[in-house]
Amino acid sequence: MWRLLYILVQILFIVGIFGFLFWNAVNATDNEGKNVFAILQEQPKRWHFLVGAFFAQLLGLSLTIIRWRWLVLTLGLEISRREAFRLGFLGYVLQLILLGPVGGDAVKAAIFAKRNPNNMSKAVASIFIDRFIGLVVMFLCAAFFILYTGFHSLTHPTALFFTYLTFALTVAALLGSAIVFHPFFSKGYIERMIEKIPLCGKLFSSFVQALLRYREHTRVLLKCCFITIFVHLSFGLSLYWAAIGLFTSVPDLLEHIMIHSIANLTAMLPIAVGPYELVLDQLYQLEGIYQLQEKMITGMGFVVSLMYRLTTIFVAIAAIAFYYAAKRK
Numbered sequence: 001m002w003r004l005l006y007i008l009v010q011i012l013f014i015v016g017i018f019g020f021l022f023w024n025a026v027n028a029t030d031n032e033g034k035n036v037f038a039i040l041q042e043q044p045k046r047w048h049f050l051v052g053a054f055f056a057q058l059l060g061l062s063l064t065i066i067r068w069r070w071l072v073l074t075l076g077l078e079i080s081r082r083e084a085f086r087l088g089f090l091g092y093v094l095q096l097i098l099l100g101p102v103g104g105d106a107v108k109a110a111i112f113a114k115r116n117p118n119n120m121s122k123a124v125a126s127i128f129i130d131r132f133i134g135l136v137v138m139f140l141c142a143a144f145f146i147l148y149t150g151f152h153s154l155t156h157p158t159a160l161f162f163t164y165l166t167f168a169l170t171v172a173a174l175l176g177s178a179i180v181f182h183p184f185f186s187k188g189y190i191e192r193m194i195e196k197i198p199l200c201g202k203l204f205s206s207f208v209q210a211l212l213r214y215r216e217h218t219r220v221l222l223k224c225c226f227i228t229i230f231v232h233l234s235f236g237l238s239l240y241w242a243a244i245g246l247f248t249s250v251p252d253l254l255e256h257i258m259i260h261s262i263a264n265l266t267a268m269l270p271i272a273v274g275p276y277e278l279v280l281d282q283l284y285q286l287e288g289i290y291q292l293q294e295k296m297i298t299g300m301g302f303v304v305s306l307m308y309r310l311t312t313i314f315v316a317i318a319a320i321a322f323y324y325a326a327k328r329k
Contacts, residue, residue, distance in 0.1 A: 010271055017274040021281055025299025036299035040246060049245035053238045053311045060234030061092055061315060067224045067231070068130040074220045075122040075213060079112075086326045087112060089319030096272055096316050105131055129214055133221070136177060137228040138264060139170040145258035156286050162262050162279075169265070181215055236260040242307040247300060251284075259283045277305040 025036050034042075065088030072079050091108035105127050113123040143166050146152050152163045214221060236257030243250040251259070259280060266275035284301025 013271065014274040017278050021277060021299075021302040024281075025302050028298030036297050036303055039297060040303055043246070043248060046245045049241040050307070050311075053241040053245065053308070054314050056234050056238035056241060057311050057315050058318065060231045060238065061088070061319075063227055063231045063234065064088065064130075064134065067133070067227050068126065070220055070224060071126045071130050071214075072123075074217050075119075075126055077116055077119055077122055077126070082326050086323050089323050093316045093319050093323075096312060125213075130224075133224050134228055134231070135268070136173040137225055138232060138261060138267075139166065139173050141229065141232045142166045142258070142261035142265065143170045145254060145261055149255050149258050151258060154286065158282055159286055162265075162283070166262060166265065180212070232261060232264075233257060235264070238311060239304070239308050242311060243304045246303060246307055250300075250304075273309060277302065277309065280305045280308075 028035060062085075065085050068088060069079060069081065069084040072084070087108050090111070091105060094107050095105075109124045109127045112127070113120040116123045146163055146166055151159060154160070154163075236259075237253065239260045240250075240253045240256035243256060250256075262283060263276050263279040266279055269275050281299075281301035284304070285298065
């Protein structure tokens with residue numbers, strides 16, 4: 001019953017966000033009295049960019065799966081490329097159907113741990129460190145592009161909020177990474193403290209031991225961080241191509257990468273869709289953020305986010321097709 005109530009609350013939350021964004025888009029008009037949907041209908045669609053948005057997003061997803069497989073192999077576990085892509089695509093699909101990124105990772109971890117009963121802690125640790133690397137690099141990319149594009153110089157309250165939030169998360173992630181790699185952790189103090197926890201102490205201790213084994217593989221971690229940069233660039237490119245496929249006057253590529261990096265901070269929330277679209281729409285509306293001669297049309301960010309979300313659905317359909325095709329083989 002609690003699970004059903006949680007899903008119901010999520011659905012109401014998502015409907016509320018999209019209803020709010022749609023209402024704003026319908027009721028706001030430009031100087032000629034047109035709203036964003038009328039402008040969208042008039043402008044020619046550049047389908048090759050929309051198709052490119054699909055492949056850019058598919059590339060980003062594939063790179064995340066390759067990164068996770070590297071982390072799995074580093075701990076001495078066996079997993080084929082086909083199986084890695086099957087589980088990776090499954091987790092991606094599940095995170096789109098109300099489970100969110102955390103839920104998708106949890107299901108993937110459960111399946112992979114079940115197939116490695118003697119190394120469950122390692123299986124879960126590989127997914128945890130994979131998500132951690134993705135978040136740390138995402139914070140760094142967002143902070144870098146905030147500085148590079150001059151977003152940090154804006155005095156608008158929304159811009160200041162996202163700037164300070166991004167910088168705070170980046171500093172916290174870097175400090176956390178530095179603490180984990182501190183020699184204090186290599187002496188086993190943490191594992192012995194965790195083992196004393198009643199009922200689940202030994203299980204958590206084995207998980208921490210598996211997690212800390214990555215300190216011995218700095219080269220692999222750096223390689224994973226490097227490939228993650230291209231993951232975020234691919235998703236930012238997908239958002240940019242979705243935008244220019246619909247509208248002729250949009251922010252440039254670097255600004256879209258920055259927008260995606262900031263909006264993607266919502267991936268930490270346990271909800272599949274909604275917050276990303278809300279943040280992206282707000283970033284589109286910030287006056288003075290883009291080097292455009294005219295002000296952005298209210299609702300344009302919402303429309304672009306819908307196209308980007310539609311692209312994720314097509315990627316999910318391709319992922320489902322691969323999942324069942326690989327299962328037959």
